[in-house]
Amino acid sequence: MTVSRRDVLRWTVCAGALPAIPPAARAQAYPARPVRIVVPVAPGGANDVTGRLIAQWFTERLGQQFLVENRPGAGTNLGTEAVIRSAPDGYTLLISGSNAAINPSLFANLNFNYIRDVAPIGSIVRVPQLMQVNPSVPARTVPEFIAYAKANPGRIAMGSGGIGSPAHVIGEYFKLATGTDLTHVPYRGAAPAVTDLIGGQIQVAFTELATSLGHVKEGRLRALAVTTATRTPVLPDVPTLSEFIPGFEASQWVGLAAPKDTPPAIVEKLNAAINTGLADAKLKTRFADLGGMVMPGSPADFAKLIRDETEKWAKVIRDAHIKPI
Numbered sequence: 001m002t003v004s005r006r007d008v009l010r011w012t013v014c015a016g017a018l019p020a021i022p023p024a025a026r027a028q029a030y031p032a033r034p035v036r037i038v039v040p041v042a043p044g045g046a047n048d049v050t051g052r053l054i055a056q057w058f059t060e061r062l063g064q065q066f067l068v069e070n071r072p073g074a075g076t077n078l079g080t081e082a083v084i085r086s087a088p089d090g091y092t093l094l095i096s097g098s099n100a101a102i103n104p105s106l107f108a109n110l111n112f113n114y115i116r117d118v119a120p121i122g123s124i125v126r127v128p129q130l131m132q133v134n135p136s137v138p139a140r141t142v143p144e145f146i147a148y149a150k151a152n153p154g155r156i157a158m159g160s161g162g163i164g165s166p167a168h169v170i171g172e173y174f175k176l177a178t179g180t181d182l183t184h185v186p187y188r189g190a191a192p193a194v195t196d197l198i199g200g201q202i203q204v205a206f207t208e209l210a211t212s213l214g215h216v217k218e219g220r221l222r223a224l225a226v227t228t229a230t231r232t233p234v235l236p237d238v239p240t241l242s243e244f245i246p247g248f249e250a251s252q253w254v255g256l257a258a259p260k261d262t263p264p265a266i267v268e269k270l271n272a273a274i275n276t277g278l279a280d281a282k283l284k285t286r287f288a289d290l291g292g293m294v295m296p297g298s299p300a301d302f303a304k305l306i307r308d309e310t311e312k313w314a315k316v317i318r319d320a321h322i323k324p325i
Contacts, residue, residue, distance in 0.1 A: 030090055030266050031064040037256075039095045040079025042072040045190070046127045046208050046290060050254040051095040053286055054124060057277040058270075075099055075164055075324070077110060084117045088259040090266040094118065096257045098166040101309035105317040106164045106324055115310065119262045120302040122274040123255040123295040125287050128226040129170050129206045130213075131241065135222050137203050142225050142244040145204070146178050153181040157202040159193035162186050164324055167193075167206045169313055170227055170250045172320035174206070177245050197221060208252060209234065209291030227251055234291045253295065253309070255302050271299055 035058070039051040048070065055066040071079030076099040086092035100114050131142070137156075139145035149156050158175075160168035163186045175182055182204065187193040190207045197205045198220050205212075209232065215221040216235070225241045226232050229249045241248040256274060258267065277283050278294040287294055297305075316322075 030269060031062055031066075033091065034065040034067055035091050035093060037066055037068050037093045037095060038079045038083050039068055039070050040072060040076035040099075041070065041097070042189075043070055046125070046210070046252055046292065047095050047097045047254055049290060050124055050287075050292075053283065054095075054256065054274065054277065057280075057283060058273060061273055061276070075103055075106070075162075077103060077107065080114065081112055083257075084112050084259055086259050088119070088261040088263075090258060090262055090270070092259065093121070093270075094257045095254060096120075096306075097254045098252045098309065098313075099164070100257075101306055102164055102166065102169055102313045102317070104310055105314040106322060115303075115306060117260050118257040119260050119267055120299050120306060121256040121258055121267050122271040122299060123253060123297050123302045123305055124274060124278065125254050125290070125292040126228065126295050127252045127254070127290060127292045128209045128228040128232050129167060129250065129252060130209045130211075130216070130223055130235075130238075130291075131174070131204070131206055131225045131227065132197070132212055132216060132221045132223050133204045134197055134200050134202070135219070136200055137222070139224070140222065142239070142241060145224055146180060146244075149178075149180040149182060154183055156182050156204060157185045158182040159185045159187055159197055159202040159205040161190040161193055161207070162188060164317075164322060165190075166252045167208075169316055169320075169322065170206045171204075172322060173250055173316045174241070174245075174248075176316065176319055177248055194221075210289075213291065228293070230293075232291050232293075233288065253305065255295075255305075257302075267299055 037051050037055050039048050041047045051068050055068050058066040083094040139148045158171050185202050190211045193205050196202050216223045223238045225239050227250045275296040278296045
């Protein structure tokens with residue numbers, strides 16, 4: 001069959017005349033198939049647990065399976081870039097944590113610009129880091145620890161889950177704020193750092209609260225402070241660092257993002273589902289078990305948090321001369 005130029009033009013005009021699907025209708029139909037949530041760290045820890053809790057909540061509320069895929073590597077950069085390069089259609093999402101604000105200043109040659117290349121959907125939870133010491137350390141309060149550290153410059157080992165991890169930069173933030181000289185000892189994850197802290201190979205560490213909570217309650221570790229601006233209900237007698245160091249606030253946060261250009265109607269639908277979940281008593285309890293405090297808010301609120309945290313950690317990384325291996 002021969003197709004004339006006139007036929008092609010007529011079909012093109014007719015196709016252009018077909019009604020476009022309004023954004024609101026697309027959002028109403030979303031999701032029409034399973035959705036992948038990429039967690040750019042290994043299983044375990046606040047990012048992974050948050051991803052699984054939110055995936056379960058979405059699955060129950062939005063009528064499709066939300067499936068978690070762990071893609072660890074390069075300090076979360078591997079999984080983050082995979083999502084950024086995905087189609088902006090709402091079917092590939094990213095669990096974003098504090099590393100998203102740390103890595104732009106830590107890695108000189110990233111293949112993406114996080115702030116430019118993602119669409120923030122919503123913050124989910126803020127998790128305190130716990131400052132803890134081996135019980136052999138002769139300090140029961142933060143002021144006593146600062147005095148002890150200043151009397152022993154360079155002789156106190158501070159463990160973390162790795163160079164550039166939230167625990168590491170928070171520890172460096174503490175050193176800058178207090179004028180102390182602690183020797184950083186990086187580990188491949190928080191768990192081995194806590195094991196050596198219990199064994200006395202290192203003397204102090206900043207870790208996610210849930211990682212050390214059991215050890216603190218059983219007396220194997222001594223909690224000195226939490227890093228958030230307010231105390232945590234899980235350890236109400238443990239003070240905040242800001243009670244001794246005015247203005248000190250640091251924590252690990254977790255939120256949800258998508259590739260840039262994801263339709264705003266889909267972003268808003270997911271944000272509304274997150275905020276509904278964070279108001280649910282059962283889900284709030286699950287986060288509280290991690291020592292976490294839920295952070296409902298708008299996509300714009302989450303975008304501001306990311307910008308503010310990126311600026312904050314850039315200064316710490318620069319002043320502490322932190323370099324990736």
